Amino acid sequence: MKKSIIFFALLISIGPVLFAQKTITQDERMQWWRDARFGMFIHWGLYAIPAGEWKGKEYPQIGEWIMKNAKIPVVEYEELAKQFNPVKFDARAFVATAKNAGMKYITITSKHHDGFAMFKSNASKYNIADATPYGKDVIKALSEECQKQNMKMCFYYSQSRDWHEPNGLDNDWDFPKERNFQKYLDEKVKPQLTELLTNYGPVGMIWFDTPLDISKEQAQSLKDLVRKLQPECIISGRLGGGVETDYMSTGDNVIPATVIPGDWEVPATLNNTWGFKKNDHNWKSPEVLTRLLFDISAKGGNYLLNVGPTSEGLIPQESVDILAKVGDWMKINNECIYGTKASPYNIEFKWGNITRKPGKLYLGILNWPTTGFYLEGLKNKVKKVYLLADKGQKALPFKETFDKINDHHRLKIELPKQAPDKVISVVVVEIEGPASVETAICQQADKSILLPGLSAVAQKEGQPAELKFTARGGGADWRDATISLTWNFKVEKAGTYQIDLVTTETGSHGTPVWQGGQKVKISCAGQEQETTITDERREYNQRSQYWKLIHTSGGKIKFDKPGTYDLSLIQKSFTENKIGFTFKEISLNPVK
Ligand code: FHN
Secondary structure (H helix, E strand, O other), X not given: OOHHHXXXXXXXXXXXXXXXXXXXXXXXXHHHHHHHOEEEEEOOOHHHOOOOEEOOEEOOOOHHXXXXXXXXXXXXXXXXXXXXXXXXXOHHHHHHHHHHHOOOEEEEXXXXXXXXXXXXXXXXXXXXXXXXXXXXXXXXXXXXXXXXXXXXXXXXXXXXXXXXXXXXXXXXXXXXXXXOHHHHHHHHHHHHHHHHHHHOOOOOEEEEEOOXXXXXXXXXXXXXXXXXXXXXXXXXXXXXXOOOOOOEEOOOOOOOOOOOOOOEEEEEOOOOOOXXXXXXXXXXXXXXXXXXXHHHHHOOOEEEEEEOOOOOOOOOHHHHHHHHHHHHHHHHHHHHOOOOEOOOOOOOXXXXXXXXXXXXXXXXXOOOXXXXXXXXXXXXXXXXXXXXXXXXXXXXXXXXXXXXXXXXXXXXXXXXXXXXXXXXXXXXXXXXXXXXXXXXXXXXXXXXXXXXXHHOEXXXXXXXXXXXXXXXXXXXXXXXXXXXXEEEEEEOOOEEEEEEEEEEOEOOOOOOEOOOOXXXXXXXXXXXXXXXXXXXXXXXXXXXXXOOEEEEEXXXXXXXXXXXXXXXXXXXXXXXXXXXOOEEXXXXXXXX
């Protein structure tokens, strides 16, 4: 037989095996993202030119929404494209800023709600390469640089909202009449997604946003397209239509109150806006950001932190500087972030939080103790304890004890006097076996007892009831006075305790709202206390920086002896308001 015939015969028999697309599991698809934990969001587009101001008027809302907020007609907004000339854009600088902060992926707006594509598109000439004096494809430059520097490149794409298109959703000032949304999907969205997933190498993720009225079938067709073109590409949580995606996206700047199982991500701003605004200087400090990064990792999520480049193509210097400081901490401590899993505990500690890897717990301590440090409720045998910042990993003295009467484990660690870090100091606890912790609520080392709403049993007239809590841990729509919350907890130290009732602000981050006036009754250890919710003390919440915590003192309770107790809380009456009782937690603190 001729050689060529043998070759073709072979090709026919093994060809399908050679060229069949490898099926990829969900775990394989998510692996890099789970390891990464920290990414950079980039909101960049024509809105960087008005930068928050239109025809002399400043708009207080987020910068990339100026077209909608100022109801700018399409023809006028299009004029911005003719001015867009980001000559200072340097893909290397963007990637370097992300790398220097310890970020492992970049998600850039390829098309935001204004409909303008930041990449060369044959589906719509309204794009950076065809409609601007700049004339170059920034997405291409950034993708190539990301590939060179081993940074995952991901694309944000606004699939439903498109203020430029008569058939896209949400522009009712230019296009008040009926629209053919399917036509827009077929003629713009699908061709552009195809371009993004064909012309830029491997894409880490498509970050869909604001699904609005997209139907199940329509959303599914977008998912199918992504899967067909790049099966390894992750699909973000905001596709819509009830279609399952690869992970959950929290609300903007919303950090959950507790551990959430599964994959999720917090998209967050560095100041108040996403797209550049010249007068928004309300920057979060590197300290706050670092603490939030640790806290989000400890709850099992990723942090996608935004920068908004200027119309010249520069990431604002303030952002670069702030991120560099987060990076300083990451350079020493990144082991407690990358590839970690959530805390084994389902509560936040006053002192900080915990991340873990097999055989290791990382205690992120915000407030360095002046006396001994105690970790309550860890059942594992501890092998070694050391500071993550200590390259020599010098062993720190520790002692594990078990209190049989209270069935309670305690780990005491002798920490050095001086905290290794002003922001978060990380203590590594090496343990035997998988982390195992007590589930009962127990008293902390400072003798306080924390009863979070999220851990309570809700009842209505003696039957199990459902009371919803927001991601921030505050009761959502709690107006029903027949619902009670009950906790069971251990008290080690008899004595009198002050009740601190904590509620939280809620609503959007620009305008948080809160309302008190509810009358509540607390029953515990045969005693009852009634109080009215007022804002005696407002406190900045390190974990949900936009929404303050509000404290009301709820009287005192006396525990005659150590033991296990129940405490229940009911609303006796409530004020008619839109918000309801945004109860978060009760803290019992020993009276000195
Ligand atoms: O409307 C957008 C907003 O402009 C921004 O892109 C954020 C980022 O998460 N997403 C939408 C609002 O949730």
